[in-house]
Amino acid sequence: MADTLTTTALTLKDIARQAGVSLATVDRVLHNRPGVRPDTVRRVKEAIERNSFQPHVAAAELARGRARRFAFVMPSGPNPFMQQIQDYLGEMSGWLSSRRLGVETVATDVFDPSVLAASLEGLSDDYDGVAVVALDHPGVRAAIDDLVDAGTSVVTLVSDVPSSRRHHYVGIDNIAAGRTAGALVGRLVGQKSGKVAIVAGSQGLRDHAERIFGFNQVMASEFPGLGVLPVLEGRDEDARSEQLLARLLSRHADIVGLYNVGAGTQGVANALNEKALSDAGRDRQVVFVGHDVTALTRRLLLQGVMHAAISQNPGHEARAAVRVLLALARGEPILREQEKIRIDIVMRDNLP
Amino acid sequence: MADTLTTTALTLKDIARQAGVSLATVDRVLHNRPGVRPDTVRRVKEAIERNSFQPHVAAAELARGRARRFAFVMPSGPNPFMQQIQDYLGEMSGWLSSRRLGVETVATDVFDPSVLAASLEGLSDDYDGVAVVALDHPGVRAAIDDLVDAGTSVVTLVSDVPSSRRHHYVGIDNIAAGRTAGALVGRLVGQKSGKVAIVAGSQGLRDHAERIFGFNQVMASEFPGLGVLPVLEGRDEDARSEQLLARLLSRHADIVGLYNVGAGTQGVANALNEKALSDAGRDRQVVFVGHDVTALTRRLLLQGVMHAAISQNPGHEARAAVRVLLALARGEPILREQEKIRIDIVMRDNLP
DNA sequence: GGTGTTTTGAGGTACGCAACTCATTTTGAG
DNA sequence: CTCAAAATGAGTTGCGTACCTCAAAACACC
Numbered sequence: 001m002a003d004t005l006t007t008t009a010l011t012l013k014d015i016a017r018q019a020g021v022s023l024a025t026v027d028r029v030l031h032n033r034p035g036v037r038p039d040t041v042r043r044v045k046e047a048i049e050r051n052s053f054q055p056h057v058a059a060a061e062l063a064r065g066r067a068r069r070f071a072f073v074m075p076s077g078p079n080p081f082m083q084q085i086q087d088y089l090g091e092m093s094g095w096l097s098s099r100r101l102g103v104e105t106v107a108t109d110v111f112d113p114s115v116l117a118a119s120l121e122g123l124s125d126d127y128d129g130v131a132v133v134a135l136d137h138p139g140v141r142a143a144i145d146d147l148v149d150a151g152t153s154v155v156t157l158v159s160d161v162p163s164s165r166r167h168h169y170v171g172i173d174n175i176a177a178g179r180t181a182g183a184l185v186g187r188l189v190g191q192k193s194g195k196v197a198i199v200a201g202s203q204g205l206r207d208h209a210e211r212i213f214g215f216n217q218v219m220a221s222e223f224p225g226l227g228v229l230p231v232l233e234g235r236d237e238d239a240r241s242e243q244l245l246a247r248l249l250s251r252h253a254d255i256v257g258l259y260n261v262g263a264g265t266q267g268v269a270n271a272l273n274e275k276a277l278s279d280a281g282r283d284r285q286v287v288f289v290g291h292d293v294t295a296l297t298r299r300l301l302l303q304g305v306m307h308a309a310i311s312q313n314p315g316h317e318a319r320a321a322v323r324v325l326l327a328l329a330r331g332e333p334i335l336r337e338q339e340k341i342r343i344d345i346v347m348r349d350n351l352p
Numbered sequence: 353m354a355d356t357l358t359t360t361a362l363t364l365k366d367i368a369r370q371a372g373v374s375l376a377t378v379d380r381v382l383h384n385r386p387g388v389r390p391d392t393v394r395r396v397k398e399a400i401e402r403n404s405f406q407p408h409v410a411a412a413e414l415a416r417g418r419a420r421r422f423a424f425v426m427p428s429g430p431n432p433f434m435q436q437i438q439d440y441l442g443e444m445s446g447w448l449s450s451r452r453l454g455v456e457t458v459a460t461d462v463f464d465p466s467v468l469a470a471s472l473e474g475l476s477d478d479y480d481g482v483a484v485v486a487l488d489h490p491g492v493r494a495a496i497d498d499l500v501d502a503g504t505s506v507v508t509l510v511s512d513v514p515s516s517r518r519h520h521y522v523g524i525d526n527i528a529a530g531r532t533a534g535a536l537v538g539r540l541v542g543q544k545s546g547k548v549a550i551v552a553g554s555q556g557l558r559d560h561a562e563r564i565f566g567f568n569q570v571m572a573s574e575f576p577g578l579g580v581l582p583v584l585e586g587r588d589e590d591a592r593s594e595q596l597l598a599r600l601l602s603r604h605a606d607i608v609g610l611y612n613v614g615a616g617t618q619g620v621a622n623a624l625n626e627k628a629l630s631d632a633g634r635d636r637q638v639v640f641v642g643h644d645v646t647a648l649t650r651r652l653l654l655q656g657v658m659h660a661a662i663s664q665n666p667g668h669e670a671r672a673a674v675r676v677l678l679a680l681a682r683g684e685p686i687l688r689e690q691e692k693i694r695i696d697i698v699m700r701d702n703l704p
Numbered sequence: 705g706g707t708g709t710t711t712t713g714a715g716g717t718a719c720g721c722a723a724c725t726c727a728t729t730t731t732g733a734g
Numbered sequence: 735c736t737c738a739a740a741a742t743g744a745g746t747t748g749c750g751t752a753c754c755t756c757a758a759a760a761c762a763c764c
Binding site: 373374375376377380387388389392411413414415416417 | 710711712713714715718719720721
């Protein structure tokens with residue numbers, strides 16, 4: 001009837017008694033301090049294992065007594081998604097301060113590798129951990145590795161640098177995100193055949209490139225009836241995206257789907273609205289799939305202009321980054337499943 | 353450049369000094385103990401406010417010293433979704449025991465109100481908090497209210513009893529889930545017209561009824577071209593669901609969409625497969641939307657039999673329930689945004 | 705001014721662990 | 735067997751809070 005999952009009340013003292021050693025020796029083993037014979041280490045570890053002993057985190061935290069400081073290195077521009085992450089960090093302030101954790105955001109130009117690398121260098125003196133929205137570039141990778149070598153925990157956020165020695169990546173699999181977008185566009189277009197347009201910020205950005213790759217993969221294999229037009233590079237700017245897309249729409253009357261990979265959403269929506277007006281309400285609405293739930297995309301979804309948004313929960317990312325940094329600092333294990341960021345599909349009716 | 357979100361190092365001693373009182377008085381104020389003049393209370397609270405002081409949770413936890421016990425009251429049947437929740441609880445065991453938290457599951461027949469109520473009664477003596485998959489019934493409501501009156505924290509899980517005095521509901525908005533399912537079926541069917549079938553466990557179950565309500569809402573208002581057939585009640589059993597659905601499919605050749613509200617998924621899939629065989633590969637595949645990501649639905653999604661699953665992350669629900677119970681026990685605030693369960697749309701390419 | 709009551713101060717103990725010192729024992733090399 | 739090095743025991747202190755006791759002070763009332 002009642003299945004006990006956990007029952008612990010043991011302390012270090014109990015472990016010491018069971019292993020037949022003193023508290024000091026257990027402490028040495030627990031913290032990998034030198035001066036313990038291998039055989040003794042084994043006995044202690046066995047006692048710990050046998051009782052599945054877990055140090056009381058509250059006691060450990062209190063005894064250790066050190067306040068932790070984490071830095072979040074984020075883009076300086078007015079990116080609404082990044083702003084949301086910072087907002088959620090702010091909302092955590094009570095949670096943070098009651099644990100004596102300090103979180104500070106460092107704004108920098110994350111698109112300039114040398115500037116970003118410079119921002120990262122030297123952070124290790126002031127912070128126990130760093131979360132960074134990282135550009136994938138050799139200079140940045142070197143800076144990250146330096147931080148790690150200096151003993152600072154490093155987590156990449158939103159955008160990864162897989163070749164670096166960062167401890168963890170908090171973000172989504174962008175290829176899968178692109179595939180999901182492809183599947184959505186394809187399925188929502190339905191029977192119709194025609195062309196599909198892609199608007200991206202730049203194909204030089206790793207996350208954008210990966211999304212496009214995944215998108216094309218699905219379109220080619222599952223929706224051969226839909227031809228994908230060359231990618232428009234709108235640099236995440238509204239004006240440029242609108243202009244490029246408007247031109248494309250006027251040239252190809254048979255565009256039935258659109259994937260907006262990055263920002264510049266307002267511009268994309270404008271171009272689509274112009275077309276809708278000229279089409280005068282025929283059954284020619286373009287299926288529009290984009291990324292992230294912001295005030296704007298929320299409005300577009302509710303209006304029916306946009307059909308689906310691929311989203312990564314910014315609150316979850318902010319909290320996951322903090323939790324991972326904390327776990328790394330404490331030497332606790334990371335709950336992979338909990339910290340994994342899912343690819344959310346958001347339509348009008350499941351808007352968060 | 354660097355924006356400080358939090359910087360605290362104050363202790364109760366500092367607050368006492370600032371308020372010009374002793375530690376004992378601060379302690380009395382902090383814990384609403386009697387014997388402090390209103391004016392003094394104000395002075396202390398001001399000092400706390402002024403410094404936005406937060407007690408160090410680790411120290412508090414250690415001093416309080418009490419181990420917490422939580423009970424999870426769950427269905428006894430072989431429900432895969434519930435099993436997943438229990439699995440995730442098991443995975444948390446390390447996290448739990450390092451915080452001296454005990455979590456035990458109590459299996460019971462949650463569909464029988466008197467049995468469920470009986471299981472709940474008396475739990476308050478043994479547990480600090482209870483999470484319960486609750487049937488919405490007056491007897492159950494009374495049992496929940498009794499628990500709350502006895503000082504036990506109560507959280508409803510997956511299925512809510514809104515009229516009770518439970519402290520929190522961990523689960524999704526089922527009307528919105530049904531709406532989402534409706535929007536998916538409608539959009540994925542596309543231009544075609546025809547009928548849509550619904551298979552549910554029972555319309556007497558609150559969550560099923562709510563999902564159907566939301567589904568019909570969307571179908572009526574947005575997809576008038578699709579007629580919704582009467583709900584089949586499969587009692588979440590494979591055999592019965594298959595039989596009922598097979599009959600319906602043979603009677604209505606123009607069924608283009610299917611919403612499976614509850615379990616019995618294997619039966620539904622069997623019936624669809626039979627039809628697919630007899631249709632011999634024509635463009636008549638039925639759009640199939642169901643709930644939850646299990647081993648089975650995962651397979652069906654990958655095979656293309658099922659098109660989308662509406663899902664609530666069981667891991668998130670398990671962890672959220674524990675966190676909420678813990679926050680309630682400690683008197684800490686609940687991070688609403690973090691504990692909110694989202695409605696996930698899962699398609700083949702964003703399978704978790 | 706005396707009485708009883710309420711409010712406050714002062715202090716202690718305990719929680720479980722980290723981190724340290726210093727004395728003592730054991731071990732291994734010569 | 736000797737001596738230095740390595741391993742271990744025993745003990746202390748402090749982290750910030752909860753919870754408790756007892757005495758002293760302030761207050762209200764007659």
